[in-house]
Amino acid sequence: MKSVETFSELRKARNELAEPVGFVPTMGYLHEGHLSLVRQAGQECASVVVSIFVNPTQFAPEEDLESYPRDIDRDTSLLEEEGADLVWIPEDEEIYPEDYQSWVLVEEVTKPLEGAERPTHFKGVTTVVAKLFNAVQPQKAYFGQKDAQQAVVIKQMVRDLNYPLDIVVCPIVREPDGLAMSSRNKYLNKEERKAALSLSEGLFQAKKAFQQGVRDADQLRGIVANRVNEEPLAELQYVSCANPETLKEQAGEIEKGLLSMAVFVGETRLIDNVLLK
Amino acid sequence: MKSVETFSELRKARNELAEPVGFVPTMGYLHEGHLSLVRQAGQECASVVVSIFVNPTQFAPEEDLESYPRDIDRDTSLLEEEGADLVWIPEDEEIYPEDYQSWVLVEEVTKPLEGAERPTHFKGVTTVVAKLFNAVQPQKAYFGQKDAQQAVVIKQMVRDLNYPLDIVVCPIVREPDGLAMSSRNKYLNKEERKAALSLSEGLFQAKKAFQQGVRDADQLRGIVANRVNEEPLAELQYVSCANPETLKEQAGEIEKGLLSMAVFVGETRLIDNVLLK
Numbered sequence: 001m002k003s004v005e006t007f008s009e010l011r012k013a014r015n016e017l018a019e020p021v022g023f024v025p026t027m028g029y030l031h032e033g034h035l036s037l038v039r040q041a042g043q044e045c046a047s048v049v050v051s052i053f054v055n056p057t058q059f060a061p062e063e064d065l066e067s068y069p070r071d072i073d074r075d076t077s078l079l080e081e082e083g084a085d086l087v088w089i090p091e092d093e094e095i096y097p098e099d100y101q102s103w104v105l106v107e108e109v110t111k112p113l114e115g116a117e118r119p120t121h122f123k124g125v126t127t128v129v130a131k132l133f134n135a136v137q138p139q140k141a142y143f144g145q146k147d148a149q150q151a152v153v154i155k156q157m158v159r160d161l162n163y164p165l166d167i168v169v170c171p172i173v174r175e176p177d178g179l180a181m182s183s184r185n186k187y188l189n190k191e192e193r194k195a196a197l198s199l200s201e202g203l204f205q206a207k208k209a210f211q212q213g214v215r216d217a218d219q220l221r222g223i224v225a226n227r228v229n230e231e232p233l234a235e236l237q238y239v240s241c242a243n244p245e246t247l248k249e250q251a252g253e254i255e256k257g258l259l260s261m262a263v264f265v266g267e268t269r270l271i272d273n274v275l276l277k
Numbered sequence: 278m279k280s281v282e283t284f285s286e287l288r289k290a291r292n293e294l295a296e297p298v299g300f301v302p303t304m305g306y307l308h309e310g311h312l313s314l315v316r317q318a319g320q321e322c323a324s325v326v327v328s329i330f331v332n333p334t335q336f337a338p339e340e341d342l343e344s345y346p347r348d349i350d351r352d353t354s355l356l357e358e359e360g361a362d363l364v365w366i367p368e369d370e371e372i373y374p375e376d377y378q379s380w381v382l383v384e385e386v387t388k389p390l391e392g393a394e395r396p397t398h399f400k401g402v403t404t405v406v407a408k409l410f411n412a413v414q415p416q417k418a419y420f421g422q423k424d425a426q427q428a429v430v431i432k433q434m435v436r437d438l439n440y441p442l443d444i445v446v447c448p449i450v451r452e453p454d455g456l457a458m459s460s461r462n463k464y465l466n467k468e469e470r471k472a473a474l475s476l477s478e479g480l481f482q483a484k485k486a487f488q489q490g491v492r493d494a495d496q497l498r499g500i501v502a503n504r505v506n507e508e509p510l511a512e513l514q515y516v517s518c519a520n521p522e523t524l525k526e527q528a529g530e531i532e533k534g535l536l537s538m539a540v541f542v543g544e545t546r547l548i549d550n551v552l553l554k
Contacts, residue, residue, distance in 0.1 A: 011441055101384040102403075102437035108378045126379075127438075130407075135439040137414070160379035161404075162412040164288055 001080045003087045010088050010135055017085060018046035023138030025129060028052040029069040029183040030078050033173040037142040038082045040170050049136050050079050051088045053095060058124030069186050088136070095131065104130040106157050109247050113240055114149050114271070117262060125150060126157050133163055140166045144173075146180050148260055148273045152247055172272075174200065180272045187268040195233035196265045199272040202227030202239075206259055210276045215253045217241040220276070228263055237262040237269070244275060278357045280364045287365050287412055294362055295323035300415030302406060305329040306346040306460040307355050310450040314419040315359045317447050326413050327356055328365040330372060335401030346463050365413070372408065381407040383434050386524050390517055391426045391548070394539060402427060403434050410440055417443045421450075423457055425537055425550045429524055449549075451477065457549045464545040472510035473542045476549040479504030479516075483536055487553045494518040494527045497536060497553070505540055514539040514546070521552060 004010050014021070022041030026034050041048045052075055059065035072089060079087050103123055110122035133141065143151045151169045158167055173181045178200035179193075188196055202224035206214075209223055221239045228236045241250050244258040260273035281287050291298070299318030303311050318325045329352055336342035349366060356364050380400055387399035410418065420428045428446045435444055450458045455477035456470075465473055479501035483491075486500055498516045505513045518527050521535040537550035 007439060097436075099385075100437055101386070102434050103382045103384070104379065104407075104438070105382060106379045108376075130381075131437075131439045134411075134441065137441065157379050159374075160377055160408075161381070162284060162408045164411065164414065 001076075001084050001087060003076060003089065005089055005091065006094055007090070007135060010086075010090075013086050014049065014136060017049070020045045020139035021047045021049055021136070023132070023136045023141045024048065024050045024084075025132050025141065025143075026050060026052055026075075027054045027068065027183065028075050029071055029186070030075045031173075031181045031183065033144050033146060033181040035078060035082055036173050037144060037170050038079065038084055040168065041140065041142050042083055044168070045138075045140055047085045048083070049086045049088065049138065050084050051090070051132055051136070053088075053090055053128070053132075055095070055124055055128040056092060057096070057127060058121050060118060060120055063118075064184075064187075067187075069183055095128065103127050104157065104161070106153050106160070109149070109152050109156050112149075112242065112247050112249065113238065113260060114262070117237060122150075122153055126153060129154055130157065130161070133158075133165065138165055140168055142168045142170060145169050145273070145275075146172045146182065147271070148244075148258055149247060152245070178204065180270075182270065184268055184270065188265060192233055192266045192268065195231040196263075196268075196270055198228045198231045198234050199261060199263055199270055203259055203261070203272055203274045207274045207276060210257075215255075217250045217252060217254050217257065220254075220257070220259060224259065224261055228261070231265075233265055235264045237264060241276075244277075278353075278361050278364060280353060280366065282366055282368060283371055284367070284412060287363075287367075290363050291326065291413060294326070297322045297416035298324045298326055298413070300409070300413050300418045301325065301327045301361075302409050302418065302420075303327060303329055303352075304331045304345065304460065305352050306348055306463070307352045308450075308458045308460065310421050310423060310458040312355060312359055313450050314421060314447050315356065315361055317445065318417065318419050319360055321445070322415075322417055324362045325360070326363045326365065326415060327361050328367070328409055328413070330365075330367055330405070330409075332372070332401055332405040333369060334373070334404060335398050337395060337397055340395075341461075341464075344464075346460055372405065380404050381434065381438070383430050383437070386426070386429050386433050389426075389519065389524050389526065390515065390537060391424075391539070394514060399427075399430055403430060406431055407434065407438070410435075410442065415442055417445055419445045419447060422446050422550070422552075423449045423459065424548070425535055426524060429522070455481065457547075459547065461545055461547065465542060469510055469543045469545065472508040473540075473545075473547055475505045475508045475511050476538060476540055476547055480536055480538070480549055480551045484551045484553060487534075492530045492532075494529060494531050494534065497531075497534070501536065501538055505538070508542075510542055512541045514541060518553075521554075 022045030299322030533554040
């Protein structure tokens with residue numbers, strides 16, 4: 001596996017790769033969720049490129065940019081083991097040089113859910129992903145269903161801006177007890193780790209109810225909320241039952257839905273979701 | 278020369294072209310200025326792609342989108358003669374389908390000059406050019422110095438968003454009497470056509486003064502303004518002596534400058550510029 005830092009090193013190494021090129025953009029501190037994307041890319045593409053970049057523009061000032069966990073050596077070993085061909089680990093100044101002034105905005109699908117709680121987040125995400133796509137020029141790019149809205153936003157951007165590549169969205173990878181894998185799980189102490197189970201448990205209860213015939217959006221949201229509210233350490237920020245493509249909130253009887261949520265467990269903000277269909 | 282309309286036809290034809298690919302984005306109604314770009318691309322690249330698309334998002338509601346001159350048959354013949362390999366003529370719905378919602382914004386360099394007079398213009402330009410770049414994936418793209426600010430904005434976008442391509446800016450092509458070629462010159466009646474000479478004549482007078490040692494920005498702007506103000510049919514919108522890279526307006530003694538202007542001649546808005554150095 002080759003490891004590069006600068007844009008020009010990347011271009012040179014990229015041009016030597018066999019196509020199709022599969023691309024997995026990450027913020028590092030890799031877990032099984034990321035590695036499942038790398039594996040899927042390896043199965044579908046001749047070469048796999050992974051980027052590791054903790055993107056400052058998708059964090060708001062009060063968020064956890066400084067404390068976001070980093071372990072490049074461990075990440076590099078894991079990617080080597082998974083058979084990635086090229087890892088790009090740019091410095092902040094490589095991505096946002098002095099005099100930087102360009103942004104990619106996606107409008108409608110960035111407004112609800114995470115976009116409502118984190119108003120500057122998706123501007124940072126779409127901009128950096130557009131930059132990474134331009135730099136890497138992959139034929140396929142892999143994202144996790146864990147960040148469900150991000151996947152919808154990136155698909156919209158790719159369609160709107162005519163990127164000639166396919167977006168592949170891979171299933172959420174969970175711990176044995178159900179907690180969705182996340183680099184931020186590292187922040188949780190023992191009690192919080194237990195309380196964090198309320199996210200997946202609430203979602204699974206609602207999914208089971210849906211499968212047993214419960215179709216009312218309010219009722220399904222209520223099942224999720226009730227489970228979280230049982231946990232003194234957990235504070236629900238939102239629970240949503242949205243149209244999976246448009247992300248518009250649904251009311252009344254639904255046929256399908258993206259049931260998603262954000263919860264503060266102590267100081268740590270966690271998200272999770274399930275698809276109902 | 279192959280001619281295509283849809284994005285998928287374009288991708289197929291593009292993938293069969295020899296690289297490097299040179300790309301000339303146009304709004305059609307081609308004149309010698311455009312053709313000089315096609316020729317330059319042909320000299321520097323193995324293949325030449327030209328797009329013809331009158332981009333609605335770079336026109337403000339009160340501007341001349343509806344009346345903008347179009348002549349696809351003539352354009353196609355001219356491109357055939359110049360040896361272009363592929364022309365892409367998309368429909369509006371191909372570029373801006375229903376549910377379209379993504380935009381590329383460049384901030385600082387879009388603010389003065391044309392951006393100040395046409396506040397939504399460059400948002401449309403950068404968005405469509407980013408889309409065309411993504412769709413065509415050229416190694417080089419060609420723009421005219423006539424739209425001097427546009428060239429600066431596109432270079433900034435390419436640098437910021439990591440497009441792996443070179444921007445080539447080609448000199449202004451002028452009529453024998455000095456008028457800069459423009460598709461909008463078609464709007465001018467006989468008297469207006471005469472009055473339109475005040476743009477290039479003012480700029481040439483200022484350039485001559487600069488070469489003879491006049492270095493004061495105000496004085497140079499004044500020479501341009503005075504010439505335009507002699508014409509009853511011409512109304513100066515702005516004259517600027519800016520830094521050629523940052524487009525910041527200059528005061529006092531200058532070493533170099535982009536001397537640029539916008540003028541209404543009757544109902545027709547014309548722009549022109551010269552570089553001082």
